[in-house]
Amino acid sequence: DIALVVRELGGGKAIVLGHAFGNGVARMMAVDHPSMVRGIILAAASHALFPEEPDQVCNLVMGWCRRLLGNKLTAESR
Numbered sequence: 693d694i695a696l697v698v699r700e701l702g703g704g705k706a707i708v709l710g711h712a713f714g715n716g717v718a719r720m721m722a723v724d725h726p727s728m729v730r731g732i733i734l735a736a737a738s739h740a741l742f743p744e745e746p747d748q749v750c751n752l753v754m755g756w757c758r759r760l761l762g763n764k765l766t767a768e769s770r
Contacts, residue, residue, distance in 0.1 A: 703728070705727075705728060705729060706729060706730060707732070708729055708731075708732045710732065710735070710737065711735045712735075712738075715734045718732045719734070
């Protein structure tokens with residue numbers, strides 16, 4: 693929980709960096725705790741919306757892995 697980390701480090705307004713999948717965490721920190729966020733930096737962030745359902749997230753990640761690894765993923769998972 694980023695808000696807890698900010699509180700433990702003394703509070704104040706933080707600049708939150710979200711890299712890749714972490715961009716969603718940074719954005720939600722700004723939405724959920726605006727009084728704790730001075731700004732956000734999104735690095736290597738996708739413009740696409742991230743699915744809300746866990747099985748949709750799993751399917752999305754597995755699709756990326758298949759595109760990156762090709763048949764290696766299927767062969768090693770057997």
